[in-house]
Amino acid sequence: MSDLDAKINEHFAGFVVRKDLVKAVKGNAIVPTYVLEYLLGQYCATDDEASIQTGIETVKEILRKHYVHRSEAGLIQSTIKEKGRYKVIDQVSVSLNEKTDSYEAVFDNLGIKKVAVDSGTVKAHPKLLVTGVWCIADVQYEFSEDARTSPWILESIKPIQIAKVDYDHYREVRSAFTTEEWIDILMQSIGFRPEAFGRRSKLLQLLRLIPFVERNYNLIELGPKGTGKSHIYSEFSPHGQLISGGEVSIPKLFVNNSNGRIGLVGYWDVVAFDEFAGREKTANKALVDIMKNYMANKSFSRGVNPMGAEASFSFVGNTDHNVPFMLKNSDLFEALPSQFHDSAFIDRLHAYLPGWEIDVIRGEMFTKGFGFIVNYLVEILRHLRSEDFSNRPDQFFQVSERISTRDRDAIYKTMSGMLKLIFPDGSQAEAEVEELLRLAMESRKRVKDQLARIDTTYPEVDFHYVGSDGAKRHVSTVEEDEYPQFYHLKPALDPKDQGNAAVAPPSAHLPSEDDERAMAPIASISPKPQPAPKLAEGHHVFAENRKGVSYDKLFGPYIDGASRIIVTDPYIRLFYQHRNMMEFVEMVIRRKPPEDQVKVHLVTGPDEGTISRQRELLESITTACTGTGVEFSWAFDTSGTAHARDIVTDTGWKMVLDRGLDIFQPPIKTEGFSLGDRLQEHRMLKNFYVTYVRLDPDVGGT
Structure with missing residues (x-):
């Protein structure tokens, strides 16, 4: 055990787990990491090796008995019938049957439908009405002669997430760690070995977490395949929902006019759009318009009263070309579908995470050290969503007054998110704030510079800030410094045609x-x-x-x-x-x-x-x-x-x-x-x- 592992176990006993244990217990169970870590947190949240080994066997046994594999669904159904009641781990969703005026659940892996659910359960867990939620559930089987009555009954259900955490303790104990140690703890908590990453690479990984800690934050990450862009949204948190960019509709995302039921944005902290890029893809124009309004105003409307929500958006996708090619021939948003390759949509993005700077994920990058149980960490991050750290940089620096309000808001939201992650106790020093401020300004500058290429009505902006010494300090992006000969080019062709410009006959x-x-x-x-x-x-x-x-x-x-x-x-x-x-x-x-x-x-x-x-x-x-x-x-x-x-x-x-x-x-x-x-x-x-x-x-x- 490293010194950092010993230290985190000392100060957060019971809330940390050895991260390589997930692989040890997963087997062929197709479940998110946070589900496995929830179970590991019950039995393996210790540094005692003997207890860990015993806990691993316990978790394996729980998965063996209660996790439902699709191939064994018939066997589990038979077990429920013979025993009358049985506990299962499965993804569950609920819908209202208007013909019978009752709620019915669907168990994804178990393959059973029309499972009777009482109203109290639905009121306690409204997310079940929107999409599938991983749960531990007791299912009963009671046969009835009435063919209209389903024999399946949901007796009890418990979503897999921690109900309550002590945020004050978390904030107080932060002071026991240096900034570098805390960043490394967060890296280990998301599964990575800190030694495999440089300082900037660590900060870019943490930038992916900002949507979980900031309300109504809009992040985009485009880059090569295999860099783990979607992992954080599918595996990390029970409060995030990853959907395919082509599978979303207005009723699913915002509101269903037929019944007035709010969509994903009303129930999830983060809605991530996977495989968002692809010039050949198409999107519903009405959906794009509502998304733009929501991203700008935190509200949406479909001909009825406006509704508000707090969900952050993350857009992740693969680029078709490398950075110098894009800068020379088009822009850094060239991979987006044409409906989203739109200046009004792009301008609403708070930050562009440069995916080309993220290494392809390799085995040696994963940690064997201790990190926070993800269910514990995501509840902390969720608590922090209600706080605002955006004014903290003002005690050291002044952002240029020539930067627009939208640019300034984007910079401050990114700053607030990074400060919540790294300095929840407010212990940041001037040099540390400056490092994060430059990253936040760069992330927005990347958006604004590309807007100037796409739409000539957008002026180029001088991104700079003034230090406590009164000196003016300019901010540039890495690709601007690396490829100055291409960065400020204005493409001769219309951006929508750029993808075809480089295609061979x-x-x-x-x-x-x-x-x-x-x-x-x-x-x-x-x-x-x-x-x-x-x-x-x-x-x-x-x-x-x-x-x-x-x-x-x-x-x-x-x-x-x-x-x-x-x-x-x-x-x-x-x-x-x-x-x-x-x-x-x-x-x-x-x-x-x-x-x-x-x-x-x-x-x-x-x-x-x-x-x-x-x-x-x-x-x-x-x-x-x-x-x-x-x-x-x-x-x-x-x-x-x-x-x-x-x-x-x-x-x-x-x-x-x-x-x-x-x-x-x-x-x-x-x-x-x-x-x-x-x-x-x-x-x-x-x-x-x-x-x-x-x-x-x-x-x-x-």
Whole structure:
């Protein structure tokens, strides 16, 4: 146990749990983390190893007996019938049957409907009327001769959440920890190992929590796949609801005019829209208009009296291109559906979390240390929603008066959220407030700068603040500092057309991985018309044991300018051969302009003996390329006809290699360091040849 683990156990005994225990008890139970931690909190909220092990077995037994797997629903139904009553853990929703004037529950996994529910239960737990809620429920079975009467009866129900916490104790004990320790505790509480993250990366992770601690906060996060954007909304809190961006309707989200029942915004602290991006998606215009009004005014109306709500909105989605490409050709909101790629909607966002700065989630990022039981932490955060910390920065800094009211409100809401998370006791120092203020201003500036691209009626704003010393301090975004040559460009094309501007013609289409696996994987590329190249065709032979050769020297000049590259090599099987493929991709990344997008597709043969390991290594290359501007895909040639070893580009070059990428002698493993491991020029070659062929643009090549 680390010093921090010992300290958190000392001050928050009974409210912390070792975070790796979730994986130990989950098994094949498809339940959110907060459900499992609720149970672990009952039996494993201790640092005593013997008690932990006993608690784990108890929780496993509870899940084994009472968690309902869909595949075993019939068995559990039979158990309820035979015993007359049985306790289950399931997702439950309730609706009113107007024909019988009674409430009826649906158990999602158990697969039973029309379960009788009394009015008192519905009044005590109104969320059941809106959507499914994870609960521990006692279900009875009483058969009746009346076919209209359901035999299923809900005797008692308990939503899985802590009812009451001591917020004053939480705030008082905060002073026992340094700022760095407290941030690390929060990181461990959401499941991450703090040592795997830098300071800014930690703050960006915590930024995802602001919707849980701030009322009516609107956050957007767009970035590469696999960075855990939706995890915090689906697994972290029983007060958050994650829905697919395409599955929401006006009645479900706001109010149903037929019965006057309020939707999700009236019952949940956070409504998150998953898979929100996608230019091909469409949205109901009326829904978009109501959303915009709600995001701006905290109220909505559907032809009747206006209604208010406190739910925060989070929008998460994947970007199609890397940052420099978006900045050069469109804007950082380019991935949004056209109805949401709207200046009025975007202006209502309080912060843009740069998802491209979040690392792809890897196993070594998860903690084995202690953190708050999430049910405890989310109740604390929910309590903090009623407080306002937005004026705290004013004792140290003055935000520019030239910033609009909407910008100022957005900055202060982000500041308030971060201060609630890190300094609930008000112990913040000037330097710490400044760090958070800069992050809050940057998060809003990212929105405002892109608005100036999308809608020319929005003026560019000088985001700065004045310190206690009277000095004016400007704020910039990371991408503004990294790509100044693109950041302030005004796109020549209409933003709605930008997505099509970078799409290659159909003749140059590279099939997706799914397409490749379903068809013969030897694809054709029709070269793009290019100026006459200075590079020469030719045949070159390289002697064994020679050094001084690298992929960059062999292939670099010939792949420059390509947007699609197909590598055909049937023998990418052993680990060092996968490393060769990775080094080829690295070479492409180094040589291409940062704003360009390049697709590299590998066609190789399956290694029947270790095919699962082969897939794992190939997928690791795909993951490693996330956010680089290079998209790596691969396919197996299951026909066994692909004996060719070549590299083909859509700029009209084909490089034929008798050994494929396997031109280096296998590395010799040593305990020390070897230049040959790090630099290709210091590796000995096998005997091989390469032939450079200029393809006829009118004919294409394979």
